[in-house]
Amino acid sequence: MTASGIDALKAALPAKAWTQDADVITPLLREWRDKYFGQTPILLTPGATDEVARAVAICAEHGLPIVPQGGNTGLVGGQTPQGEVLLSLKRMTAIREVNPVANAMTVEAGATLHTVHEAARSENRKFPLTLSSEGSCTVGGVLSTNAGGNHVLKYGTTKELVFGVEAVLADGSVFNGLSSLRKDNTGYDLSRLFLGAEGTLGIITAATLKLFPQPGHVARALIGVGSVADAVALLTRFRGPALAMFEVMPRIGLKAVTDNFEALRDPFTDAHPWYVLTDFEVDSADQGAALLTGLLQSAMEADLIRDAVLAQNDTQFQALGAIREHMSAGQKFLGGSIKQDITVPIDRIAEFFDRADRRVQTIVPNCRPVGFGHFGDGNIHYNIAQPASDDMAGDRPAFLAHWDAVSEAVFDIVDDLGGSISAEHGIGIMKRDTLARRADPVKLALMRRVKYALDPANIMNPRVMIQDFKG
Amino acid sequence: MTASGIDALKAALPAKAWTQDADVITPLLREWRDKYFGQTPILLTPGATDEVARAVAICAEHGLPIVPQGGNTGLVGGQTPQGEVLLSLKRMTAIREVNPVANAMTVEAGATLHTVHEAARSENRKFPLTLSSEGSCTVGGVLSTNAGGNHVLKYGTTKELVFGVEAVLADGSVFNGLSSLRKDNTGYDLSRLFLGAEGTLGIITAATLKLFPQPGHVARALIGVGSVADAVALLTRFRGPALAMFEVMPRIGLKAVTDNFEALRDPFTDAHPWYVLTDFEVDSADQGAALLTGLLQSAMEADLIRDAVLAQNDTQFQALGAIREHMSAGQKFLGGSIKQDITVPIDRIAEFFDRADRRVQTIVPNCRPVGFGHFGDGNIHYNIAQPASDDMAGDRPAFLAHWDAVSEAVFDIVDDLGGSISAEHGIGIMKRDTLARRADPVKLALMRRVKYALDPANIMNPRVMIQDFKG
Numbered sequence: 001m002t003a004s005g006i007d008a009l010k011a012a013l014p015a016k017a018w019t020q021d022a023d024v025i026t027p028l029l030r031e032w033r034d035k036y037f038g039q040t041p042i043l044l045t046p047g048a049t050d051e052v053a054r055a056v057a058i059c060a061e062h063g064l065p066i067v068p069q070g071g072n073t074g075l076v077g078g079q080t081p082q083g084e085v086l087l088s089l090k091r092m093t094a095i096r097e098v099n100p101v102a103n104a105m106t107v108e109a110g111a112t113l114h115t116v117h118e119a120a121r122s123e124n125r126k127f128p129l130t131l132s133s134e135g136s137c138t139v140g141g142v143l144s145t146n147a148g149g150n151h152v153l154k155y156g157t158t159k160e161l162v163f164g165v166e167a168v169l170a171d172g173s174v175f176n177g178l179s180s181l182r183k184d185n186t187g188y189d190l191s192r193l194f195l196g197a198e199g200t201l202g203i204i205t206a207a208t209l210k211l212f213p214q215p216g217h218v219a220r221a222l223i224g225v226g227s228v229a230d231a232v233a234l235l236t237r238f239r240g241p242a243l244a245m246f247e248v249m250p251r252i253g254l255k256a257v258t259d260n261f262e263a264l265r266d267p268f269t270d271a272h273p274w275y276v277l278t279d280f281e282v283d284s285a286d287q288g289a290a291l292l293t294g295l296l297q298s299a300m301e302a303d304l305i306r307d308a309v310l311a312q313n314d315t316q317f318q319a320l321g322a323i324r325e326h327m328s329a330g331q332k333f334l335g336g337s338i339k340q341d342i343t344v345p346i347d348r349i350a351e352f353f354d355r356a357d358r359r360v361q362t363i364v365p366n367c368r369p370v371g372f373g374h375f376g377d378g379n380i381h382y383n384i385a386q387p388a389s390d391d392m393a394g395d396r397p398a399f400l401a402h403w404d405a406v407s408e409a410v411f412d413i414v415d416d417l418g419g420s421i422s423a424e425h426g427i428g429i430m431k432r433d434t435l436a437r438r439a440d441p442v443k444l445a446l447m448r449r450v451k452y453a454l455d456p457a458n459i460m461n462p463r464v465m466i467q468d469f470k471g
Numbered sequence: 472m473t474a475s476g477i478d479a480l481k482a483a484l485p486a487k488a489w490t491q492d493a494d495v496i497t498p499l500l501r502e503w504r505d506k507y508f509g510q511t512p513i514l515l516t517p518g519a520t521d522e523v524a525r526a527v528a529i530c531a532e533h534g535l536p537i538v539p540q541g542g543n544t545g546l547v548g549g550q551t552p553q554g555e556v557l558l559s560l561k562r563m564t565a566i567r568e569v570n571p572v573a574n575a576m577t578v579e580a581g582a583t584l585h586t587v588h589e590a591a592r593s594e595n596r597k598f599p600l601t602l603s604s605e606g607s608c609t610v611g612g613v614l615s616t617n618a619g620g621n622h623v624l625k626y627g628t629t630k631e632l633v634f635g636v637e638a639v640l641a642d643g644s645v646f647n648g649l650s651s652l653r654k655d656n657t658g659y660d661l662s663r664l665f666l667g668a669e670g671t672l673g674i675i676t677a678a679t680l681k682l683f684p685q686p687g688h689v690a691r692a693l694i695g696v697g698s699v700a701d702a703v704a705l706l707t708r709f710r711g712p713a714l715a716m717f718e719v720m721p722r723i724g725l726k727a728v729t730d731n732f733e734a735l736r737d738p739f740t741d742a743h744p745w746y747v748l749t750d751f752e753v754d755s756a757d758q759g760a761a762l763l764t765g766l767l768q769s770a771m772e773a774d775l776i777r778d779a780v781l782a783q784n785d786t787q788f789q790a791l792g793a794i795r796e797h798m799s800a801g802q803k804f805l806g807g808s809i810k811q812d813i814t815v816p817i818d819r820i821a822e823f824f825d826r827a828d829r830r831v832q833t834i835v836p837n838c839r840p841v842g843f844g845h846f847g848d849g850n851i852h853y854n855i856a857q858p859a860s861d862d863m864a865g866d867r868p869a870f871l872a873h874w875d876a877v878s879e880a881v882f883d884i885v886d887d888l889g890g891s892i893s894a895e896h897g898i899g900i901m902k903r904d905t906l907a908r909r910a911d912p913v914k915l916a917l918m919r920r921v922k923y924a925l926d927p928a929n930i931m932n933p934r935v936m937i938q939d940f941k942g
Contacts, residue, residue, distance in 0.1 A: 101707060101818040102849075146656050157654060160631065173913050181814045182848040183628060184891035185617050185667055186898060186906055187918050187936060192663045196656055213711050236572060240684050241712060241752070281712070343652045347572040377653040378573075420655035427657060435657055442644050446925070447658050453924035454917070465658060 005062025006042055009085070012054055016091075017046045028072055028088065031080060036429070038080035040067075044087045049166060049174060049205045052087070056203065057172025059085055065459045068199040070141025071112065073133040075341075076428025078145065078198045078464045089140045092205060095119045103211040104163060104180030109140025109204050116209065125211035128155035132325050140204045146196030148424025150324075153376035154244040154281070157424070159195035161210045167194050167202040170455040178208045193450070198426055199461035201454045215281035218244070219288025220311040221296065222320045224272030228375075229350040230304045231276050235376055237299060238278060242291060245279035246376030247324050252385070253370045257323050257330035264322055267309045277324050327372050327381075334368065334385035336396040338406045344419035346378045352417055359409050360384055364402050379423040382410060411438065427465045436467060476533025477513050480556070483525050487562075488517045499543055499559065502551060507900065509551035511538075515558045520637060520645060520676045523558070527674065528643025530556060536930045539670040541612025542583065544604040546812075547899025549616065549669045549935045560611045563676060566590045574682040575634060575651030580611025580675050587680065596682035599626035603796050611675045617667030619895025621795075624847035625715040625752070628895070630666035632681050638665050638673040641926040649679045664921070669897055670932035672925045686752035689715070690759025691782040692767065693791045695743030699846075700821040701775045702747050706847055708770060709749060713762060716750035717847030718795050723856070724841045728794050728801035735793055738780045748795050798843050798852075805839065805856035807867040809877045815890035817849045823888055830880050831855055835873050850894040853881060882909065898936045907938060 010018055019025065020042055029038040046052045059066050067081040069088045089110040096106040100123040107116055113134040120127040128151045131137055137147070146159045155161060164177035177191035194204050225231050231248050238246065254275050258266040282288040292310055299305045311317040331337050344352045357369050366387035373381040384406055386392070386399035411421050415438060427435050436444065444466075451458075451466050481489055490496065491513050500509040517523045530537050538552040540559045560581040567577040571594040578587055584605040591598040599622045602608055608618070617630045626632060635648035648662035665675050696702050702719050709717060725746050729737040753759040763781055770776045782788040802808050815823045828840050837858035844852040855877055857863065857870035882892045886909060898906050907915065915937075922929075922937050 099816075099818065101703075102816055103710075148654050148656075152653055156631075159660065160627075169913070169917070173916075175913050175917060176911060177914075179889065179891075180816060181889075181891050181894075182623055183619050183814045183845070183850045183894040185619075185893045185895055186891055186902075186910065187914070188668055188672075188921055189630065189663050189666065190914060190917050190921075192660050193921075195660065197659055201659075215712075232572075239574075241686075343654045345570075345573055345651060347570070374654070379654045418650070418652075420650075420652050420657055422656045423652075423654040424656055431657075439657060440647060442640070442646050443648075443658070443661060445644075446640070446646060446661050449924040450659055450661075450664075450921065453920040 005058065005064045008058045008062060009042060009044065009055060012058055013044065013046065013051060017051050018042055018044050025086070028069060028086060029080065031072060031074065031077070033075065036077040036080040038082055040081040040084060040086040042085055044085060045091050046087070047091045049168065052168045052203060052205050053172050053174050055087065056168050056170065059459055060171055060457065063457060063459065065462045066203070067461050068140070068144070068203045070109065070138030070144070071133065071136040073137045074141065074145060074428065075425045076430040078426060078428035078461065079141070082463065084462070087203065089138060089205070096206065098123050099180060100125055100211070102180040104208050105211055106178055106206060106208045107139050108206045109138060111139050113137050113139070113142060120211050121214070124214055126214045127161070127209055127211055129158055129161055132328070139207055143195050143204050143207055144197060144199050145426045146424070148374065148377070148379060150245050150247060150374060152374060153246055155212065159192065162191065162195060163208040163210060164191035165194050165204050166206040167204050169202045170457065170460050175202065178206060180208050196426070198428060198465050200451060200465050202460060216283040217285050217288050218317070219280045219282055219285070219292050220317050220320055221278055221292055222267060222309050222323070223276040223278065223296070223305050224268055224270070224307040225274045225276055225305050227273060227350070228353050231274055231375060232346065232349050234276060234299055234304050235346070238295060242280040242282050243278070244281045245277065247277040247373065248375040249275045249277070249324060249327060249372040250370060252334070252368060253327050253330060253372050254323060256333050257326045260330060260333045261326055264319065264326060267320070268307050270307065272306050277320060331370055331383060331385060334370070335392040336386040336399045337370070338384040338400065338403050340382040340407060340410050341423050341425040342380055342382055342410065342414045342419055342421060343378045343423040344380070344414060344417045346375070348417045349375055349378060349380065352380065352413060352419070355413050356382060356410055359413065360406055363405050363409060364399065377423070378419070407434070429464060432465060432467060435465070476529065476535045479529045479533060480513060480515065480526060483529055484515065484517065484522060488522050489513055489515050496557070499540060499557060500551060502543055502545065502548070504546065507548040507551040509553055511552040511555060511557040513556055515556060516562050517558070518562045520639065523639045523674060523676050524643050524645050526558060527639050527641065530930055531642055531928065534928060534930065536933045537674070538932050539611070539615070539674045541580065541609030541615070542604065542607040544608045545612065545616060545899060546896045547901040549897060549899035549932065550612070553934065555933070558674065560609060560676070567677065569594050570651060571596055571682070573651040575679050576682055577649055577677060577679045578610050579677045580609060582610050584608050584610070584613060591682050592685070595685055597685045598632070598680055598682055600629055600632060603799070610678055614666050614675050614678055615668060615670050616897045617895070619845065619848070619850060621716050621718060621845065623845060624717055626683065630663060633662065633666060634679040634681060635662040636665050636675050637677040638675050640673045641928065641931050646673065649677060651679050667897070669899060669936050671922060671936050673931060687754040688756050688759050689788070690751045690753055690756070690763050691788050691791055692749055692763055693738060693780050693794070694747040694749065694767070694776050695739055695741070695778040696745045696747055696776055697743070698821070699745060699824045702745055702846060703817065703820050705747060705770055705775050706817070709766060713751040713753050714749070715752045716748065718748040718844065719846040720746045720748070720795065720798060720843040721841060723805070723839060724798050724801060724843050725794060727804050728797045731801060731804045732797055735790070735797060738791070739778050741778065743777050748791060802841055802854060802856060805841070806863040807857040807870045808841070809855040809871065809874050811853040811878060811881050812894050812896040813851055813853055813881065813885045813890055813892060814849045814894040815851070815885060815888045817846070819888045820846055820849060820851065823851065823884060823890070826884050827853060827881055830884065831877055834876050834880060835870065848894070849890070878905070900935060903936060903938060906936070
């Protein structure tokens with residue numbers, strides 16, 4: 001049955017729209033953290049929505065499950081097939097329309113985030129989602145995973161930046177929710193269902209995205225602070241229409257970056273326990289300088305900050321940003337890392353660190369927490385680096401064996417504080433069983449009912465996010 | 472069976488949570504436009520979520536359908552029972568939490584929008600949904616209908632102002648999506664399903680709403696313009712982070728208000744074909760004056776505006792706003808009115824008026840279009856007043872008999888322009904059959920599958936939005 005399904009796909013699609021060449025396929029079967037390795041009988045590379053629809057209809061007919069893939073930058077194993085058909089959207093890259101009057105852009109799923117930024121900029125508009133992987137990650141991928149990033153604080157998560165989507169459903173029909181209408185009260189918000197669904201309800205083939213005015217100027221500062229509590233107090237003071245980014249890094253994280261990347265240096269003379277990188281979107285450089293100087297002065301008087309540098313030109317602006325962008329890369333120099341992507345209510349961030357830092361020491365004594373990230377959204381990448389030792393490479397596997405124990409301990413605290421065990425990376429394979437164990441049974445039952453309603457044969461990215469979906 | 476179901480409800484609920492007293496019930500069976508009149512065997516007035524859950528479980532057991540009701544301000548008949556159990560949320564009015572650090576408020580479904588505004592203001596925060604009915608309409612109602620209003624332009628529609636909801640499902644279980652987390656990627660966006668679902672998927676009992684900083688100052692102007700095209704050109708010039716409202720009214724609408732409400736007067740010496748009422752949220756009165764003066768001067772030089780008045784104090788601010796707020800009331804003095812609530816893409820608003828104004832004259836010669844509203848969102852309340860005559864009252868029924876023909880003609884143009892036949896009022900009973908005829912079959916099929924997944928026995932607000940939902 002499978003063989004005839006594969007044959008049917010080959011017969012129905014243009015030659016450019018499929019391959020079984022291992023040289024082409026293999027790179028798509030491993031992801032960059034080297035945590036997941038996959039296999040597939042065939043790679044589909046449709047060039048248009050109707051080809052995706054035709055492929056899905058054939059898969060449905062033959063009971064062939066499908067894993068959709070964008071830029072292969074996902075971090076939870078959701079894009080890696082284990083015997084399923086692999087459907088890459090990478091050939092569907094068209095910008096269908098940029099409409100500066102409606103502040104909207106319609107773009108196909110395989111376009112990279114970088115392409116979207118460029119297309120928006122060419123019309124003097126801004127698409128505010130920014131991720132370090134913007135050169136590789138695709139629209140379909142970031143929408144399907146509801147990727148987060150640094151500007152959620154001001155502009156919302158990815159799903160809030162979308163007017164609607166076009167998606168191929170599990171029976172091969174095409175749902176068209178593309179529209180730039182800001183008001184449309186004609187039924188359920190169906191487009192929204194596909195955002196963050198990790199491909200389990202259908203395959204996003206295109207989307208109409210929200211654009212925003214380009215800010216006249218972005219004022220940036222890096223600020224040394226004494227504690228997490230001081231960083232959160234600063235956040236409350238900084239809040240307002242201009243605040244566009246509020247990222248926090250610990251000393252160990254900044255040092256790993258500035259010690260190991262020659263081009264990046266610590267702009268401060270003294271070491272500080274924590275660092276805040278913050279952006280304000282304003283009309284002009286003068287307005288930005290006035291706003292920042294005022295805020296910093298008053299925070300200094302309140303004893304909330306220890307030192308601060310303001311970006312005075314584009315070079316300094318990029319240099320400060322690069323420190324934050326290299327946080328993940330920098331941690332590789334600290335050895336193995338047990339990574340968490342969690343949210344807690346903003347007013348409980350300090351409490352989270354207090355409890356989690358103590359708790360993980362009881363599991364791996366002398367481990368080194370490197371908790372950084374989007375504190376403005378309550379989102380902490382609470383990564384734990386292995387203890388420093390003489391044989392870092394040798395000790396790495398033993399350290400990483402604690403992954404599940406550390407995760408469970410951290411998740412217990414997150415649940416207790418009313419947080420989320422997945423802030424922006426999603427569930428995928430990595431957290432599927434954890435979600436099943438920890439989530440509200442009513443929520444899980446509702447998810448299963450929705451999944452079953454849209455994909456009763458479970459061919460759309462099975463194994464991901466939900467299991468036993470008929471539950 | 473029905474009788475025993477009603478008896479079971481009476482037995483299971485506290486005495487305060489139900490009544491069959493016609494004096495109490497009757498006012499809830501008619502809505503303010505006098506278009507829908509209903510009937511019900513019993514009114515339920517639960518005081519807490521667990522009472523709602525108990526009531527729904529009993530209704531499910533006995534196959535009793537339920538119509539939920541908030542402030543009874545809906546305009547499409549969605550809140551009026553025709554033999555169903557009527558479940559009013561009006562006794563559930565608690566503000567459960569206001570959290571200014573997380574910029575979030577958790578409130579029960581029966582609280583009025585006015586109560587929410589007051590609670591936000593008390594913490595120096597803003598909940599940006601504003602409707603003329605704010606003293607009566609409730610959180611559950613505005614969320615279930617995704618009500619629009621005047622500030623969508625800046626802050627988004629109601630569903631964009633919600634972190635999550637608590638809802639009682641069709642089997643009586645309680646879904647808890649209350650949370651103020653800005654990032655939570657643990658599955659489908661289930662809360663969103665209930666927003667704009669008009670009670671067909673479950674009953675919203677509480678919600679966590681997004682709060683925003685109170686702007687330092689709101690600068691308001693009323694501007695006379697020569698045409699719809701000039702108004703749209705002005706919108707493009709005004710766009711930016713400060714623009715918070717952009718409402719447009721025709722001469723006939725403004726005149727009906729200022730001629731008939733003694734307290735309200737036309738602030739201009741000359742008559743103008745169209746009027747724009749606009750707000751800018753800024754830090755200070757000085758900043759607002761500078762911004763507005765600059766924008767108006769440059770628009771004047773581009774020949775886009777004919778005259779303008781700036782609100783110089785709170786009295787003038789309120790007076791200008793009151794003209795817009797009285798648009799619907801003013802139209803009552805023009806006789807019968809055939810009302811449309813539609814959206815078209817912003818860059819096609821002028822084309823819409825051009826085509827629609829000509830088209831409706833072929834159906835009712837000398838009818839008087841009064842198209843006004845939220846042009847910043849492409850949302851037009853395209854109301855048609857009856858022709859002026861010697862016997863306005865007598866001619867009214869004959870005029871209103873054209874309602875469906877006028878609607879169909881307008882909807883044809885809307886569909887052709889890629890618009891929406893319901894911008895902010897919803898589908899309810901009024902547009903249910905129109906939606907079934909006009910919407911994309913794939914979309915309708917998807918809506919039916921979702922409805923069936925969540926409410927297979929169709930007891931949650933049946934008759935509304937969807938029909939033949941097993942389709």
